[in-house]
Amino acid sequence: MNLKLSHISNIKNNNLQITGSKSETNRLLILQSLYPEIEIDNISNSDDSRLMRAALASNEELIDIHHAGTAMRFLTAYFAVKNGRTTVLTGSKRMQERPIKILVDALTQLGCDISYVKNEGYPPIKIVGKNPENHKVSLAANVSSQYISALMLIASSLPNGLEITLEGKVTSVPYINMTLSLLKDVGINGSFENNIIHIEPIKIVSPKTVVVESDWSSASYFYSIVALSDFGTVTLGSYKQDSYQGDASLSKIYKRLGVETTFKENRITLKKINSLDSSDILELDLSNSPDIAQTIAVTCFGLGKACYLTGLHTLKIKETDRLEALKIEIEKLGGEVSITDDSLKLSASTLINSDITIDTYHDHRMAMAFAPLALRVSLFINDADVVSKSYPDFWDDLKKLDFKVL
Structure with a gap:
């Protein structure tokens, strides 16, 4: 299944229930x-x-x-x-x-x-x-x-x-x-x-x-969506502030990318805040949470912000070589990426090519990490049903936020 994500100006506020981790x-x-x-x-x-x-x-x-x-x-x-x-x-x-x-x-x-x-x-x-x-x-x-x-x-x-x-x-x-x-x-x-x-x-x-607590890796895509919106709020359930999941570090990481997290009654509300300084490079050691590296890299690219991500040596033996896949797809969109065996460096750029087809390499996270860029440009996602590996409802949930998924 191949999808087209049409460019949207902003997201509709909504409450979403994310599947268990x-x-x-x-x-x-x-x-x-x-x-x-x-x-x-x-x-x-x-x-x-x-x-x-x-x-x-x-x-x-x-x-x-x-x-x-x-x-x-x-x-x-x-x-x-x-x-x-x-x-x-x-x-x-x-x-x-x-x-x-x-x-x-x-x-x-x-x-x-x-x-x-x-x-x-x-x-x-x-x-x-x-x-x-x-x-x-x-x-x-x-x-x-x-x-x-x-x-x-x-x-x-x-x-x-x-x-x-x-x-x-x-x-x-x-x-x-x-x-x-x-x-x-x-x-x-x-x-x-x-x-x-x-x-x-x-x-x-x-x-x-x-x-089972809901999946924080799945929440990462909505952090990216809120970060790339001009203004927006999304509430997700069910999450705990004292989570067992390493990817719960998203709440601190994305505060540096313009997203504020509020915890209330096993739900989190993500809100766009205007405190992003795109001139600074975002440097992160993700050895404790490598599964969110793709999302963070694409968010930074969409924001025109440079990043340097380390601790990524396990990504080379995932569903695909995720570092190589990120480099190829971001550069198709107009970005500049350099990688080593355990790191990724993205240069700041305001250019994003439109109507590019993103290849997913049989990797669910490639499809979902790039989808939020529809807040900047229209794009195509090949083999989009690969998301069922971890998040079968992903495209339906994007539609609830007013994404145009064709």
């Missing part, structure tokens, strides 16, 4: 499968969470999770400790290019039985479920937090729990803390101190209903 949902779905006493409310309606639920309910040996990277990592650990079950875990062509070796090596340290079906270090993988006897594992601290969270989520089901030693400087700390907080919410004890994560074993948890 897929990061929280997918963690809780693994825990629910290990401990059926857990109930989950406000589950994400994203493709990733739908695929996770289907995989966990399946009795088939072959499980295809398509583009769902979180599902690949979490399910690798989950099936590795399902004693007596053999699973072949595969995915899309791009998924088979995304590394899994770090997690497989860690699980092998524990005594799990995992082999590669095609290429060493990459899916598809064959998993023969076991009851691993070891309870200590170590891995590099600067890897994707999903590898670490995958181990944390299955840790309490092991006979002696699990001790994870992280070697070096830890990145994506908020996602590790999110996993730890959700474990505690369902009654699993754990700690994270001095680069060592310790999760205690437990066989049964007390019945509990956990409510």
